[in-house]
Amino acid sequence: NRIAQTTPIELSLAGSIPDRFHAFGIACEELDSSDVLEISPLAAKWVTLVRQTQSPGALILHTVRFGPHSKGDDTRPAEEIARLKESRDPLKILAARLATDEREAIEAEERALIEQAFEAALxxxxxxxxxMAERGEALTPSPSPTGRGETALTADPSPTGRGETALAADPSPTGRGETALTADPSPTGRGETALTTDPSPTGRGEIALTADPSPTGRGEIALTADPSPPRGGTTAFNPSPSPTRRGEGDGRTTVLQCLNLAIHQALEHDERVFLLGQDLLDPYGGAFKVTQGCSTRFPHRVFPTPISEAGLVGIAAGMALRGLLPLAEIMFGDFLTLIADQVVNHIAKFRWMYNEAVKVPLVVRTPMGGGRGYGPTHSQSLEKLYLGVPGIHVVAVTNFGDPGDLLHHALFGDDEPVILIEHKSLYPLSVWEDRDPDLEREVAWTVWGYPIYTLRLKGAPRPNLTLIAYSYMAELARQAMIQLAYQAEIFCELVVPTLLNPFADERIGASVQRTGKALVIEEGTLSLGWGAEIVARIAERFSPKPIRVARIAAAEHPIPASPPLEKATLPNVEAIIHKAKSLMV
Structure with missing residues (x-):
């Protein structure tokens, strides 16, 4: 229909569609028409030809679209759409062949059907x-728990005894065939991660964390002018204070604004930065407006791509191999599945396969998560599919630190491929300021230079529960910890990692050591996820002292489009509060 969501086909398609068939010796024919009486006989001809010759064929129909792809995302002029409706609407073309009374009778019948359906929907x-419970229905056909311990989606958000397992560590978590690739007799990064306070990490998973907000000398490259620049001669990015930072200092700078500004600054700072993705061109500026304005300021370095996620990430990988710094956008995190082969079997492996002769400094950023009524295929949290893949870094944006700094570090301070997770519900939230009336924040750093935040209630007694969450779930945990303190006198410590893979668990371990209890919150499904990995590592560390743990996650079924069912499916503040209380019993 000549246009993607907002990008005309001529801006994203190289060559011609018929040539793609001709290259394989496949006969094809094109028709530019919306008249069914022209289309039908031609289609019948080709169906007959294919059946008779037992050879493939192609019929290319050029059509038009009269409305937006989804909601208000049609950037074409209203005059153009009106002209297309007048000349290419197949119903108008057919109506012109009918007698007036016959056409009016058909239209009246259809209007009545539409009105009937509309009234029924209202x-x-x-x-x-x-x-659903009253009708004996369930979103999950199995009687097994749905993700947070509840066996049914009922109004009761407070199940107990089905998830908060007391864990004592196995005294011998290793020695089951984990062969070390080094001479070190106790390697980590293969399951037996050491949760110690050793300040000298070996780069194999045992991450040393300090409270120093700008650590140096252990790989954590600060976003400042550094005498040892990353990436072979590149000066570490240090954006100077700029009056263009919207809301700076007034507490109203949003996550979306920070990310948008960071991309503009990156394109301005380094000519090796290129932006690739679908429907990025202004005035649309991307599905969530994170890239808005970039194509206007940097038209030669913003590439609108065809609707081929694997293709655009593959191209970005090639650009990274040649020394460029590509920033690829996947419009929805659900579509990370379409880049899995490029990432898992190629991008993550190149450094190893070519014996460290190449690097792939690629950043793939994507909006993730539910809560906006987008339905089963546009609301998932699928980052856990990549958490067990060596050779890539998975980083999650949070509103407890500057998302722009996180993006800049991924681009300019991290030589590994990075998947940057941006929860959609974080975009309108304000970025943390130290003037928060309720909470104080402590910042620690992984050896890869990504921050881990720890939040505590100001002036509160010693915390007796550790909350562990990332991305938007950390914001829900923040709300829950304030209510728990004032309503139940349960005082929590909230640990918010930004680096999900490789695993950075020292700060988590230190907090659990203090509190003796841990509640892990994630938006992905419960089984085989990030929370399960944290619980396993807590169990391996704390022996013989038992630690009480619990998990909250999404129910294990597709995310509904219905707002009440979506709310029941995803973790919420009330569920966090109840689960926290159950741990204190």
Missing amino acids: KDEYPTPQR
Whole structure:
């Protein structure tokens, strides 16, 4: 139909569609028409030809689109759309062949059907867990727990005894065939990660953390002018204070604004930075407006791509291999599945396969998560699919630190391929300021230069529960910890990592050591996820002292589009509060 979501086909398609068939010796024919009486006989001809010759064929129909791809994302002029409706609407073309009374009768019948359906929809009620339970229905066909310990989606958000397992560490978590690739008799990074306070990490998973906000000498490259620049001669990025930072100092700078500004600054700072993705061109500026304005300021370094996630990431990988710094956008995190082969079997392996002769400094950023009614295929949290893949870094944006700094470090301070997770619900939230009336923040750093934040209630007694969460779940945990303190006198410490892979667990271990209890919150499904890995590592570390732990995650079924069912499916503040209380019993 000549246009993607907002990008005309001529800006994203190289060559011609017929040539793609001709290259394989496949016969094809094109038709530029919206008239079914022209399309039908031609289609019948080609169906007959393919059946008779038992050879493939192609019929290319050029059509048009009269409305937006989804909601308000049609950037074409209204005059153009009106002209297309007048000349290419197949219903108008057919209506012109009918007698007036016959056409009016058909239209009246269709209007009545539409009105009937509309009235039925208005009177209908959203499905809710309660109504489904009354009808004996369930979102999950299995009687097994749905993700947070609840066996059914009922109004009761407070199950107990089904998830908060008391864990004592196995005294011998290693010695089961983990062969070391080094002479070190106790390697980490293969399951037996040492949660120690050793300040001299070996680069194999045992991450040393300090409270120093700008550590040096252990790989954590600060976003300042550094005498030892990353990436073979590149000066570490140090954006100077700029009046263009919207809301700076007034507490109203949002995560979206920080990310947008960071991309503009990166393109301005280094000509090796290129932006690739679908529908990035202004005035649309991307599905969530994170890249808005970039194509206007840097038209030769913003590439609108075809709807081929694997293709655009593959191209970005080649650019990175040649020394460029590509920033690729995947429009929805759900589509990370489409780049899995490029990432897992190629991008993550190149350094090893070529014996450290190449690097792939590629950043793939993507909006992730639910809560906006986008339905099963646009609301998932799929980052856990990549958490067990060596050779890539998975980083999650948070509003407890500057997202722009995180993006700059991924681009200019990290030689590894990075998948940057941006939860959609974080975009409108304000970025943390130290003037927060309730909480104080401590910052530590992994050896890869990514921050871990620890939040505590100001003036509160010693915490007796550790909350562990990332991305938007950390914001929900923040809300829960304040309510727990004032309503139940349960005082929490919230640990918010930004680096999810490789695993950075020292700060988590130190907090759990202090509190003796841990509640892990994630938006992905419960089984085989990030939270399970944290619980396993806590169990391996704390022996013989038992540590009480619990997990909260999404229910294990597709995310509904219905707002009440989506709310029941995803973790929420109330569920965090209840689970925390159950741990204190």
